[in-house]
Amino acid sequence: MASRRVTRKWEVFAGRNRFWCDGRLMTAPHPGVFLLTLALICGTCALHFAFDCPFLAVRVSAAVPAVGAALFVLTLAALLRTALSDPGIIPRAATAEAAALEAAEAGRPPPRAREVLVRGRPVKLKYCFTCKMFRPPRASHCSLCDNCVDRFDHHCPWVGNCVGKRNYRSFYTFVVSLSFLAVFVFACAVTHLALAARGAGVAAALHASPASALVAAVCFLSVWSVLGLAGFHTYLASTDQTTNEDIKGSFSSRRGVSNPNPYSRGNACANCWYVLCGPLAPSLIDRRGVFTIDVKDELPPSFVRALGAVTVAPAPGGGAEPARHAYMNRSLDVEPAGAGAGAGAGAGAGGAVALSASRLRLLHDTTMIDAALDLDEPEPPPHLSVALPPLPPHPLTDCN
Structure with missing residues (x-):
């Protein structure tokens, strides 16, 4: 009996990324420049190893090839890790979730943005018309890869x-x-010639x-831009900013009004430690x-249990509120905002049943809950409070 072929999710992936080794590795849709980078470095x-190292190992020190090999392996490993891994792609909204969001707006297009507060500062959650969702703070849609990426740089x-x-970090x-x-290869080539x-x-x-x-010419022409890029990203890491x-x-500051970074932890060391x-x-x-x-x-096992555990709480005026999943973030509810919530907060009580598994995982695994942007605490029902341990408290102020 012939076995039916299993379809992997990477084969039906909505973005433009290219996948290799049965989905284990992924790159941008056009990796040609990456191959050029790899060829130049290698x-x-x-x-350098064929001509400079043998000469300098005899005339200078046997440590020269070892240092060069260590730097080369570190650089190559970091390059491959950056190029072949998931940068933080956010799954697109499921059809039911997107339809529920549009229905909540009474047939009108969803608003272009909603506002939340991060450490008392208003931050916009922009709506992505391609992914059909409100992006988390600091996320952006890459037009080349056609995906929303969390903390897009x-x-x-x-x-x-x-x-x-x-x-x-890679x-x-x-x-x-x-x-x-x-710098090392350039110094070795110049020393060899000298x-x-x-x-x-x-x-x-x-x-x-x-x-x-x-080798000296190639390194001389490239070292200035590489050093400048390293310095620029050191500045970004120390201030907890992205290139975007x-x-x-x-x-x-705009028009004399200060606009501090709400994600900064107050000093360069703390920012670098968190980012890197x-x-x-x-x-x-x-x-x-x-x-x-x-x-x-x-869903992961904890969400499978929570998915079937919806609660119907008594409403203040009698009756019952709509059912909601155990894990829910009210800042991304898909119910109309008129149910007693401010327009900026985008809050509501229901709408969880329209959320896809990817969105539930997003609320749990990304900045929306686990990291610096806790938009709302998860509220497991009483009978799941033991089975699902609460998340540890985060030092940052919750966003309401």
């Missing part, structure tokens, strides 16, 4: 991927390690080792999962 280092063609919440590691590697030119002259040294001259926010001037060493959020797209139309199959 080719330059190959010439920028789309980098040199690494062949978006840079976002899940791969920013991108920063790549840029910094590449800076050290370029030592070879003693007594024989510069022309003879260039004729004897043209590969070193080529810095270019738009999201936290710059904080907990890494799990991927939300489950690209190697089996594609199925059953929503419950997408």
Whole structure:
């Protein structure tokens, strides 16, 4: 009996990303520039190890090849980790969720943005007309990959991927390690030529080792931009900003009015620690999962239990409020905002039944609850309070 082929979620992925090794690896739709970056780094280092290292290991120190190899391995590992991993793609809204949101607006298009407060500062949740959802704060839609990315920094063609919440630290590691590697290889090539030119002259040294001259030229031309990029991203990490926010001037003073960054932790060390060493959020797209139309199959076990545990609470004026899932974020409710909630808060009581499994996972796994932007505390029903332990308290002020 012939077995039926299993369809993986990456095969029906809505974005433009390209997947490799049965969905284990993913890149942007056009990875050609990334291959050029890989070829430049590997080719330059190959010439360095073939011509400079043997000469300098004898004339200078045997540690020269070891240092070069360590920097090369670190740079290559960070590049591959950045280029081939999920940058923090946010799943698109399910059909039922998008339809419920449109129905809540009485047939009108959803508002372009809703406002929440982060540490007392208004932050807009912009509506994405492609993904049919209100994006979390700091998320943006990449037009090249056609996905919303959490904590979107920028789309980098040199690494062949978006840079976002899940791969920013590896991108920063790549840029910094590449800076050290370029400076080191350039210094080794110049040292090789300088030592070879003693007594024989510069022309003879260039004729004897043209590969070193080529390596020195490539490194000299690239090191300035790489060093500048490393310094720029060090500044961004120390202020807890993204490239997207810095270019738009999201936290710059306008017309004499101060607009401080609500995500900053007050000092550069704390910001760098959180951005570069904080907990890494799990991927939300489950690209190697089996594609199925059953929503419950997408949920982790805790959500499977919570999905069937909806509560009907008595309303103040009699009757009962609409049922809601155990895990719910009222800032993203899809009910009309007129039910006693302010227009800016976008709050409501119901609408949870329209949320897809991906959105429930989004509320639990991304910045909406677990990290710095706790828009609403999860409220498990009493009979699940033991089975589902509450999230640990977060030092930041809750957004109401």
